[in-house]
Amino acid sequence: MAAPRTPQLPPAAGPRLLAAGLRGWTALVLVFLYLPVLVLVAYSFNAARLGVGWEGFSGRWYAELLAQAPLQRAALNSLVVATATTLLSVVLGTLGAWLLHRHRFPGRDLLEALVNLPMVMPEILLGISLLVLFALVGVGLGFTTVVIGHVTFSFPFVLVAVRARLQGLDPALEEAARDLGATPWGAFRLVILPALRPAILAGGLMAFLLSWDELIVTYFTASAASATLPLKVFGLAKVGLNPVLNALSALFLLVAITGVAFSAYLRRSAR
Amino acid sequence: MPGARPGALAWLLLTPLLAWLALFVVLPALLLLGCSLGERDEFGQVLWGFSLENYARLLDPVYLGIFLRSLGFAALTTALCLLIGYPVAYHLARAAPRVRELLLLLVMVPFWTSFLVRTYAWMAILREEGLLNALVAWLQPAWAPLGLLYTPAAVVTGLVYSYLPFLILPVYASVEKLDGALIEAAHDLGAGPWRVFPAVILPLTLPGIAAGVTLVFVPAVAMFAVTDLLGGARVPLLGNVIQNQFLQARDWPFGAALGVALLALFLVSQLGLRALRPRGALRG
Amino acid sequence: MKFKTPILPGRLAALLLALLPLAARAAGELNLFGWSEYVPQPVLDGFTRETGIKVNFETYSSNEEMLAKLVAGGGRYDLVQPSDYTAEAMIRRKLLQPLDRARLTGLGNLAPAFNGRAHDPEGRYTVPYMSGSVGIVVNTEKVKVPVRGYRDVFQAAFRDRIVVVNDSRELVSWALYALGLPVNTIDAASLARARPLLAEWIKLVKVFDSDSPKTALLNGDVDLGVVWSGEAAILWRENRKFQYVLPAEGAHQFVDVLAIPAGARNVTEAHRFIDYILRPEVSRQISAAFPYTNPNLAARRLLTPDELANPASYPKGGKLESFRDIGRAAADIDRLVTDLKSAK
Incomplete structure (x- = not known):
């Protein structure tokens, strides 16, 4: 699994104080992160249609959610797109980071700068230029075009995260593997890849979050059948159907937390 | 070993990346460039041609001001993300290996919700009759209600909230590989945390910090939706202005010129930084 | 049925x-x-x-x-x-x-x-x-003075209590109506005349929102505004304190x-x-x-x-007018509004 680790000695008083401070700070930041989330969960049970004041407890938004087939369809589309985007971004980003790290060739600096370009490219520009491109080539809009758009702005996030971890990875690690007779691919798979695991996880999470919530590029690259959740959510918000959206968000939170709890359980039992 | 010239296999592996960049990054960027040199028709779409008029307009103090203001908002957001996020990433990465990744996932859970719904929740917290003002009214009635929503402070709060994971994740990945023994050794040699951090930890996590800062600062420059919702769209920022050229002003060529200027600024600064930095300076 | x-x-x-x-x-x-x-x-x-x-x-x-x-x-x-x-x-x-x-x-x-x-x-x-139309919506619990036209909305007493749609052409046309100028023939001269008035107005606005201007009104963050009639109609349906008024100077019907x-x-x-x-x-x-x-x-x-x-769905009286396509002038309008917002 992870790189070899030295067992930790009991820390001295200074570090212990620091550790307590860090724990407190992390708790505070978690409160900041979860504050709006708690608010929206609370509002998902609010009887008020336009969701302003508290008008009593109600489960009707969850019932309405169940009746909304297009919303469910859009959520499913989003899941498909985000998963495909994450997988492709991780492959493209990790491979790219390793090759850029490992090799030196003319134009490499330019290439590295180009890799970061989609991150700064305003979504509307990426969206419209991709739309024009697809029309020129004659590619019909659908899942493929949405995923292409999403991978384009997501994979640099993976690449940057993995590249940061590679810088400072001990080159002796790979050399040792090669000395022991591993092929370059074997060395990559057996030594480098495990060492990169945290960065790949971090990059993959970022790619997923970006794809999951993207609106503008999606608008210009999607067809009716491949419309994702954010498109639907923005449309609904205009009519003032916020409580249903709160209910939907609360359900996703439930799914996410269940996922985390499940993986915690798996780890515990695997130990 | 880093620095080897790529062999045939490496080139082969590099092909997907090169092809992707060429097709979906370089080609669209060139389309934009062509678009920015054209003129607009009555729909605001492009009549191909060659004119630098749109670039001349960029020098208008109004648009220069918008550029600077957007960079300022992004810089402030990045600084706050770093201050808030670094200790968290550090703490998570130094937690027991068993819970480390779980804690990381826990940080990510709120972002499973839709951005819009989250932002509406922030509006419910910050508005005049909102939760925060209720708290203020209870603690110090004389101050209430504070005008929090539709201010630059609300915009920055929203930006920091949205981008915090993009700082925490890469810093986490870089702290996680720190050798615990190194820190212990420094402590054993009598160095307190205030000495160990700048002398040992900071330099070793610099690549992670650089990555995190890039991932926050760069997209934040052209951000638009948070600024509209939490700021009331009162102050134009680059992302909104570019969006407007396509979706309101019917001036695609000028929108493209703004975009090309942003991309060019970015490329030049990246290449410039690289040229300034001594080779291998960031290697741990 | x-x-x-x-x-x-x-x-x-x-x-x-x-x-x-x-x-x-x-x-x-x-x-x-x-x-x-x-x-x-x-x-x-x-x-x-x-x-x-x-x-x-x-x-x-x-x-x-x-x-x-x-x-x-x-x-x-x-x-x-x-x-x-x-x-x-x-x-x-x-x-x-x-x-x-x-x-x-x-x-x-x-x-x-x-x-x-x-x-x-x-x-x-x-x-x-x-x-629909674009008109004035007033929270009558907060605003006790009569509001009949654009000039009644944009006054110093309502600073930071106003929401408007975030649409440059709408904003400019209100100023043109208030000045008695045509809204469908827009040139440099009419924009120059609208500019000082609009500059004053934009300073008073708290929220620009085209997607859901009703939210700021419902939340009590603002007390009046100029919004799409459909938004005003939903507000009236929610609470009768929100009244819709077609501006006396003239209003856009779409x-x-x-x-x-x-x-x-x-x-x-x-x-x-x-x-x-x-x-x-x-x-x-x-x-x-x-x-x-x-x-x-x-x-x-x-x-x-x-x-x-519902007074917003079926308003009585009022001078309603259609917008015509103004082609390239849309960019000049957007530029004016961007300029004025930046100057705030």
């Missing part, structure tokens, strides 16, 4: 019969490109249930968004839903195809006022879908229309959908979801007294 079976005109019936052996089910598809949520799901479901035609509903949230995707992406749509002044430009650019009015049996349901409007004088290309893009593949299905929308029972469902002004008189008869009493 009663459902009548549709009476197909002879030509359509003949055409359908001719097509029947060729494609029994394959012909049954409609690519509808409309405003987000503007066509309620029950209406779409009802149409599919009755005709067997599958509706692919793709959405946009501004006219320019629609134009960008339609023009740059190549027309794959059978039916679009532009606002009147956008439809006018689309007709001029030959982006729409003439309708076969003989196939639209429900045209007689429309109020005469919605026929022969400037964007399409002979009604050859468009059929009205819904209509009509969103249905139209068939040039190059549409499923023209027959598109006509059937338009005709379905023209039915009073169907149009009535749209009114319920979106309390804008329904141009369908037969549908209005089915509305509840409460719906008809």
Whole structure:
């Protein structure tokens, strides 16, 4: 699994104080992160249609959610797109980071700068230029075009995260593997890849979050059948159907937390 | 070993990346460039041609001001993300290996919700009759209600909230590989945390910090939706202005010129930084 | 609610019969490109249930968004839903195809006022879908003085208590109305005259929001504003303290229309959908979801007294005027507003 680790000695008083401070700070930041989330969960049970004041407890938004087939369809589309985007971004980003790290060739600096370009490219520009491109080539809009758009702005996030971890990875690690007779691919798979695991996880999470919530590029690259959740959510918000959206968000939170709890359980039992 | 010239296999592996960049990054960027040199028709779409008029307009103090203001908002957001996020990433990465990744996932859970719904929740917290003002009214009635929503402070709060994971994740990945023994050794040699951090930890996590800062600062420059919702769209920022050229002003060529200027600024600064930095300076 | 079976005109019936052996089910598809949520799901479901035609509903949230995707992406749509002044430009650019009015049996349901409007004088290309205005909404619990026009809204006493739609052309046209200048012929001279007035007004505004201006009013963050009538109608429905006023100086009336893009593949299905929308029972469902002004008189008869009493949906009196397409001046307007907002 992870790189070899030295067992930790009991820390001295200074570090212990620091550790307590860090724990407190992390708790505070978690409160900041979860504050709006708690608010929206609370509002998902609010009887008020336009969701302003508290008008009593109600489960009707969850019932309405169940009746909304297009919303469910859009959520499913989003899941498909985000998963495909994450997988492709991780492959493209990790491979790219390793090759850029490992090799030196003319134009490499330019290439590295180009890799970061989609991150700064305003979504509307990426969206419209991709739309024009697809029309020129004659590619019909659908899942493929949405995923292409999403991978384009997501994979640099993976690449940057993995590249940061590679810088400072001990080159002796790979050399040792090669000395022991591993092929370059074997060395990559057996030594480098495990060492990169945290960065790949971090990059993959970022790619997923970006794809999951993207609106503008999606608008210009999607067809009716491949419309994702954010498109639907923005449309609904205009009519003032916020409580249903709160209910939907609360359900996703439930799914996410269940996922985390499940993986915690798996780890515990695997130990 | 880093620095080897790529062999045939490496080139082969590099092909997907090169092809992707060429097709979906370089080609669209060139389309934009062509678009920015054209003129607009009555729909605001492009009549191909060659004119630098749109670039001349960029020098208008109004648009220069918008550029600077957007960079300022992004810089402030990045600084706050770093201050808030670094200790968290550090703490998570130094937690027991068993819970480390779980804690990381826990940080990510709120972002499973839709951005819009989250932002509406922030509006419910910050508005005049909102939760925060209720708290203020209870603690110090004389101050209430504070005008929090539709201010630059609300915009920055929203930006920091949205981008915090993009700082925490890469810093986490870089702290996680720190050798615990190194820190212990420094402590054993009598160095307190205030000495160990700048002398040992900071330099070793610099690549992670650089990555995190890039991932926050760069997209934040052209951000638009948070600024509209939490700021009331009162102050134009680059992302909104570019969006407007396509979706309101019917001036695609000028929108493209703004975009090309942003991309060019970015490329030049990246290449410039690289040229300034001594080779291998960031290697741990 | 009663459902009548549709009476197909002879030509359509003949055409359908001719097509029947060729494609029994394959012909049954409609690519509808409309405003987000503007066509309620029950209406779409009802149409599919009755005709067997599958509706692919793709959405946009501004006219320019629609134009960008339609023009740059190549027309794959059978039916679009532009606002009147956008439809006018689309007709001029030959982006729409003439309708076969003989196939639209429900045209007689429309109020005469919605026929022969400037964007399409002979009604050859468009059929009205819904209509609305841009006017003043006032929280009468907070604002005790009478508010009749734009100048009453934008006064120093209401600094930071005002919400307006985030639409440069709307903003500029209010200033033009207040100055007694025409809103459909915009040039450098009229913009120069509007500028100082608008500069004062923009400083007073707390929120610019086109998507959901009602939110700031409902939340109590502002007390009055200039918004889409549909938003004001929802506010009034929620609480009668929100009153709608058509500005005395003049106000913008818009009509969103249905139209068939040039190059549409499923023209027959598109006509059937338009005709379905023209039915009073169907149009009535749209009114319920979106309390804008329904141009369908037969549908209005089915509305509840409460719906008809909504001052934002069916305002009394007022000087209403359509926007015409102003072409390239849109960019000058946007620049002026960006400039003034930056100067704040």
